Amino acid sequence: LLGVTNLGAPGISCTHDYVIVGGGTSGLAIAARLAGNPLVTVAVIEAAGFYEIENGAGSIIPGLAAAQNTGTSPNDTNALIDWNFVTTPQTGAANRKIRYARGKTLGGSSGRHLMVYHRGTKGSYQKWPDAVGDSGYTWDNLLTYFKRSCFLTAPDTSKRNANGTVSYDPSSFDNSLAGPLQVSWPNWASPLSSWVVKGFTAIGINAASDVNSGSLNGSSWVSTTINPSDETRDSSQTSFLDAAMATTSIKIYQQTMAKKILFKNRVAYGVLVTTFGITYTISARKEVILLAGVFQSPQLLMVSGIGPQATMKSLGITVIKGLPGVGQNMWDHVMFGSVYPVGVVTATRLVTDTSAALEALAEFALQEGPLTAPGFGALAWEKLPADSRSTLSSQTLTALSTFPADWPEVECLALDGILGPWGSASDKNVSDGNSYGSVAAALVAPLSQGNVTITSADTSVAPVINPNFLTHPADAEVAVAAFKRARQVWQNINITVGPEYLPGPSVQTDAEILQFIRTSLVQVWHASSTCAMGQANDTMAVVDSTAKVFGVSNLRVVDASIFPILSPGHPQSNCYMIAEKIADDIKSGR
Numbered sequence: 001l002l003g004v005t006n007l008g009a010p011g012i013s014c015t016h017d018y019v020i021v022g023g024g025t026s027g028l029a030i031a032a033r034l035a036g037n038p039l040v041t042v043a044v045i046e047a048a049g050f051y052e053i054e055n056g057a058g059s060i061i062p063g064l065a066a067a068q069n070t071g072t073s074p075n076d077t078n079a080l081i082d083w084n085f086v087t088t089p090q091t092g093a094a095n096r097k098i099r100y101a102r103g104k105t106l107g108g109s110s111g112r113h114l115m116v117y118h119r120g121t122k123g124s125y126q127k128w129p130d131a132v133g134d135s136g137y138t139w140d141n142l143l144t145y146f147k148r149s150c151f152l153t154a155p156d157t158s159k160r161n162a163n164g165t166v167s168y169d170p171s172s173f174d175n176s177l178a179g180p181l182q183v184s185w186p187n188w189a190s191p192l193s194s195w196v197v198k199g200f201t202a203i204g205i206n207a208a209s210d211v212n213s214g215s216l217n218g219s220s221w222v223s224t225t226i227n228p229s230d231e232t233r234d235s236s237q238t239s240f241l242d243a244a245m246a247t248t249s250i251k252i253y254q255q256t257m258a259k260k261i262l263f264k265n266r267v268a269y270g271v272l273v274t275t276f277g278i279t280y281t282i283s284a285r286k287e288v289i290l291l292a293g294v295f296q297s298p299q300l301l302m303v304s305g306i307g308p309q310a311t312m313k314s315l316g317i318t319v320i321k322g323l324p325g326v327g328q329n330m331w332d333h334v335m336f337g338s339v340y341p342v343g344v345v346t347a348t349r350l351v352t353d354t355s356a357a358l359e360a361l362a363e364f365a366l367q368e369g370p371l372t373a374p375g376f377g378a379l380a381w382e383k384l385p386a387d388s389r390s391t392l393s394s395q396t397l398t399a400l401s402t403f404p405a406d407w408p409e410v411e412c413l414a415l416d417g418i419l420g421p422w423g424s425a426s427d428k429n430v431s432d433g434n435s436y437g438s439v440a441a442a443l444v445a446p447l448s449q450g451n452v453t454i455t456s457a458d459t460s461v462a463p464v465i466n467p468n469f470l471t472h473p474a475d476a477e478v479a480v481a482a483f484k485r486a487r488q489v490w491q492n493i494n495i496t497v498g499p500e501y502l503p504g505p506s507v508q509t510d511a512e513i514l515q516f517i518r519t520s521l522v523q524v525w526h527a528s529s530t531c532a533m534g535q536a537n538d539t540m541a542v543v544d545s546t547a548k549v550f551g552v553s554n555l556r557v558v559d560a561s562i563f564p565i566l567s568p569g570h571p572q573s574n575c576y577m578i579a580e581k582i583a584d585d586i587k588s589g590r
């Protein structure tokens with residue numbers, strides 16, 4: 001995996017041109033791009049190591065990823081590859097403290113996530129240049145960077161089931177750019193998904209022609225970051241970092257915790273780190289670039305003296321620059337749904353039936369079967385239709401009208417398993433011999449906003465994460481309407497083999513549905529915007545449109561925390577895009 005020449009020497013203070021803090025999704029992408037210049041040196045500081053070594057098949061095989069401790073219980077942990085964060089009690093979610101998965105590994109959350117790859121909508125991205133005052137962020141300009149990061153492989157129709165025909169537009173990609181990240185479709189199309197697609201059509205959600213060209217309304221067999229050469233996870237580590245290690249002098253400081261960004265006269269000059277208890281400094285001749293993710297980038301800023309003044313002063317942290325927006329403006333999606341026993345085989349069988357699991361493993365050895373897919377296949381997006389809208393209050397309709405016309409409000413997902421509160425690993429399984437399936441709904445135009453703060457000046461103490469899930473009244477109304485859409489899908493497909501399992505037929509009134517949603521919602525792990533990009537006159541902005549932190553020099557933040565908006569759907573494409581864009585800015589001296 002790691003060439004010896006790419007290993008940083010832990011414990012010895014050193015200097016590089018660019019010091020990258022966080023070897024995650026965006027981190028390894030920008031590190032690899034900068035290291036491509038043989039005239040500069042790049043060091044990456046990452047708190048953990050390689051997920052292939054530390055967690056093995058559970059991280060590598062797409063079908064096992066979904067089962068990897070992604071539940072909501074604080075006990076449902078995987079300390080090998082996860083930070084094991086837990087939110088504050090969520091008033092909008094029945095006061096539950098919800099465990100929030102985050103990758104602690106080279107690759108970061110791209111070594112942990114469920115591999116869905118698609119892009120947001122043109123109208124949603126237009127909010128970005130509007131917010132930051134830079135036309136470089138229009139869809140047309142961003143498309144270059146989306147394309148640069150990845151390489152598309154067409155579905156293998158000899159291996160995918162005939163019921164899973166994919167519709168896509170190859171011109172949304174440009175393979176001549178040879179982007180490192182593999183985008184493809186699994187060699188398996190879930191039977192549940194193929195039925196649910198019929199259900200989507202029956203309720204008025206037709207097939208989308210493509211989900212990577214700036215439009216989302218409709219259903220799709222969604223593209224994934226799965227390497228088609230062996231049907232394994234492709235992360236920023238297996239794509240960008242592996243390529244950089246083979247061709248550049250990039251240095252990786254693994255198992256190394258960033259403790260503080262160091263400043264002299266408001267100029268960032270390095271990072272204080274520890275590796276196995278040894279503390280030393282990695283200095284930057286040019287820039288420190290922070291990509292510790294949506295929870296820990298604001299944490300590192302605050303412990304280093306950049307953030308809300310009152311918070312820092314209360315912890316005895318010397319203020320370098322007061323920026324009240326650090327840790328604020330958090331956007332996120334939540335998900336909930338309706339579950340049935342079904343007459344097609346789903347992933348629940350793999351967990352409860354040993355012979356089915358062994359068969360799936362044997363198929364995976366041939367790069368076929370359900371383990372090549374991350375637990376689902378079809379997704380759909382929509383603005384709620386007229387009959388659903390008629391149930392919403394005028395306040396909610398007014399709030400929703402702030403989103404552009406092409407920004408869907410609801411995402412529906414066909415999940416090959418049980419979507420419940422996921423309070424424990426066993427919550428996902430029922431050993432009654434049935435297969436179970438879920439039609440999930442996620443809020444992708446949320447109005448609730450959360451925040452992140454600190455209670456310690458030490459980055460080893462977890463940040464305080466408060467997503468404020470479902471606290472905005474409009475979100476609660478949309479959630480009920482979205483849940484009813486999920487139920488409508490089931491009513492239009494004939495594969496159920498028993499009554500609704502969750503929440504169950506007795507849950508009927510809006511109040512009962514909302515209570516079920518509050519007690520069962522799970523996160524989709526899409527948090528963003530806690531160090532939001534904006535204009536200099538925006539007091540809540542943390543970075544400018546070149547990702548430079550306001551009020552200091554030689555410091556940028558370039559991960560999901562800087563998105564001024566969370567575009568609808570799944571955000572990893574944006575993480576690679578922003579890394580490519582800012583790498584370009586840096587190379588061109590912006």
Ligand SMILES: Cc1cc2nc3c(=O)[nH]c(=O)nc-3n(C[C@H](O)[C@H](O)[C@H](O)COP(=O)(O)OP(=O)(O)OC[C@H]3O[C@@H](n4cnc5c(N)ncnc54)[C@H](O)[C@@H]3O)c2cc1C
Pocket residue numbers: 021022023024025026027045046047048070101102103104105106107108109110112113114115116117118256257258259291292293294296300459524525526527559560561570571572573575
């Ligand atoms: C379970 C799960 C499923 C998901 N599914 C999908 C999906 O299917 N599709 C999709 O598009 N998105 C998905 N997401 C969201 C997506 O993965 C994230 O939005 C994205 O990866 C975030 O990238 P990032 O670069 O901002 O942060 P990360 O990739 O999380 O990187 C941050 C890095 O910084 C490191 N770090 C943090 N603090 C320190 C420190 N003090 N010192 C050293 N290193 C540090 C971390 O270990 C990590 O490697 C999912 C996320 C999760 C957790």
